[in-house]
Amino acid sequence: MSEIKTDAFLDLRGVMCPINFVKTKLKLETMGEGEVLELVIDDGEPIQNVPKSIKEEGHKIVEVKKEKEGFFRLKIQKG
Amino acid sequence: MADRFIEDKSTKVAVNLEGMGEKVDFNDLKSGGFIKQRQKDLFVVRLRCPGGRLSTKKLVEIAKIADKYSKKGVVHFSFRQSLEILYVDYKEFNNIVAELEKIGQKVASCGPRVRVPTACGGCEYNPNGLTDTQKMAEMVDQKFFGTPTPHKFKTSFSGCPIDCARTKEMDFGFQGVVEPVWDEPLCTGCTICAQACKEDAIVSDPDSGKPIFDPNKCIFCGDCIRACPTESWKAKRYGHTVRIGGKHGRHPMEAVEVCQFLPDEKVAEAIQKTVEWYNANGKRGERIGNTLKRVGLKAYLDYMEPVFKSGSHPSFKAPGK
Ligand code: HEM
Ligand code: HEM
Ligand code: SF4
Ligand code: SF4
Ligand code: SF4
Numbered sequence: 001m002s003e004i005k006t007d008a009f010l011d012l013r014g015v016m017c018p019i020n021f022v023k024t025k026l027k028l029e030t031m032g033e034g035e036v037l038e039l040v041i042d043d044g045e046p047i048q049n050v051p052k053s054i055k056e057e058g059h060k061i062v063e064v065k066k067e068k069e070g071f072f073r074l075k076i077q078k079g
Numbered sequence: 080m081a082d083r084f085i086e087d088k089s090t091k092v093a094v095n096l097e098g099m100g101e102k103v104d105f106n107d108l109k110s111g112g113f114i115k116q117r118q119k120d121l122f123v124v125r126l127r128c129p130g131g132r133l134s135t136k137k138l139v140e141i142a143k144i145a146d147k148y149s150k151k152g153v154v155h156f157s158f159r160q161s162l163e164i165l166y167v168d169y170k171e172f173n174n175i176v177a178e179l180e181k182i183g184q185k186v187a188s189c190g191p192r193v194r195v196p197t198a199c200g201g202c203e204y205n206p207n208g209l210t211d212t213q214k215m216a217e218m219v220d221q222k223f224f225g226t227p228t229p230h231k232f233k234t235s236f237s238g239c240p241i242d243c244a245r246t247k248e249m250d251f252g253f254q255g256v257v258e259p260v261w262d263e264p265l266c267t268g269c270t271i272c273a274q275a276c277k278e279d280a281i282v283s284d285p286d287s288g289k290p291i292f293d294p295n296k297c298i299f300c301g302d303c304i305r306a307c308p309t310e311s312w313k314a315k316r317y318g319h320t321v322r323i324g325g326k327h328g329r330h331p332m333e334a335v336e337v338c339q340f341l342p343d344e345k346v347a348e349a350i351q352k353t354v355e356w357y358n359a360n361g362k363r364g365e366r367i368g369n370t371l372k373r374v375g376l377k378a379y380l381d382y383m384e385p386v387f388k389s390g391s392h393p394s395f396k397a398p399g400k
Contacts, residue, residue: 061308064269
């Protein structure tokens with residue numbers, strides 16, 4: 001389950017809304033359809049907002065892992 | 080002739096328009112939209128902009144007219160989203176109304192009647208929006224603008240429980256809501272929904288990560304639905320929380336909820352019947368909130384039952400399934 005192959009990685013800890021989403025978006029734009037981006041974001045506002053926006057732009061969140069230290073690891077497949 | 084006067088109730092000044100020649104649509108003037116300024120002879124001309132929305136083409140034309148008629152070259156966005164052209168000489172009412180008419184721009188109203196509805200962006204372009212507030216505002220403006228009532232009657236539409244259009248302060252307000260339902264088999268236990276819910280209505284099961292839903296805390300905002308990566312949270316139905324009897328001013332009152340999840344297609348009927356009730360029960364100069372206090376909410380709710388039964392009781396709690 002956790003072994004979804006990733007093609008790119010972005011650590012957005014400490015990056016605020018909506019810059020974190022814009023960075024995610026820019027990264028996804030450099031990628032091919034179906035490729036997977038691994039994203040690390042903080043809990044709180046970022047995890048409340050970034051997944052919604054990713055979905056709205058037509059990408060698919062294929063994996064979510066909550067890490068103990070107060071952040072989330074998402075895998076996003078470019079739509 | 081009575082309809083040749085523009086009454087400004089705050090100062091009891093009547094402006095005589097007799098002998099000004101040309102045709103003015105006095106129906107427009109009667110319903111107000113011309114507001115006397117402190118300055119001699121000068122008035123504010125308030126435009127009718129339901130939901131605060133204007134096409135850019137119209138805005139360009141309005142700008143030209145405002146530039147021509149405002150002695151000071153200024154406009155103001157009113158607190159209820161309508162554009163006001165300031166410093167207009169009353170002797171030019173005929174001309175400015177005619178020019179506005181030509182571009183399809185109507186003048187707004189004041190006094191005891193249904194006012195121009197206000198609305199936020201709603202679901203057309205606001206990410207939080209659950210209802211098409213702009214479409215509703217336009218509908219209400221078309222159907223009810225200017226309808227006489229015992230006192231002013233203000234409506235507004237907010238697209239979601241953030242309530243930017245302040246439905247809690249309106250005579251009659253409509254706020255978008257969505258009922259969330261959880262489809263367990265699709266859930267991967269990722270815990271995002273518990274993070275997304277700002278009301279603590281969802282906590283994650285410590286073992287499975289799956290949501291545990293508290294109906295008493297849910298305010299129907301839909302954040303869980305938007306955040307869930309697997310479509311496990313879904314929308315069961317959309318509608319409006321209906322609020323009545325709010326106002327601000329010197330003696331603000333908070334509106335009370337009278338219906339939950341009223342569907343779009345029942346909004347017009349709800350306003351129609353509420354205005355009927357208000358006209359039958361309200362005293363002159365009494366806002367509907369005070370009428371309700373005097374007559375009792377129950378009488379109103381009984382009257383509205385045929386409409387409000389299309390929604391749910393105001394105390395409705397989402398089962399979450
Ligand atoms: C010709 C007469 C009147 C004119 C032209 C007029 C004009 C206005 C305007 C322009 C606003 C603000 C609307 C906005 O921001 O879009 C307003 C608000 C208001 N006016 Fe008047 N008004 C008139 C008479 C009255 C009278 C007689 C009363 C009360 C007895 C009254 C009570 C209010 C109240 C309570 C509000 C704010 C209401 C709310 O937002 O709930 N007005 N009026
Ligand atoms: C030329 C006349 C008037 C003008 C231009 C005017 C303008 C305004 C404006 C701009 C507001 C804020 C509106 C809003 O937030 O939506 C307001 C509020 C208010 N005005 Fe006036 N007003 C007028 C006459 C009156 C009169 C005559 C009264 C009372 C006898 C009155 C009572 C109020 C009250 C109580 C509010 C706050 C009301 C509420 O929300 O219930 N106004 N007015
Ligand atoms: S009420 Fe909701 S939909 Fe309307 S502008 Fe505010 S956040 Fe957006
Ligand atoms: S709809 Fe209810 S459960 Fe879902 S995020 Fe909003 S308040 Fe929380
Ligand atoms: S966000 Fe969706 S998939 Fe994740 S725990 Fe909540 S319901 Fe399950």
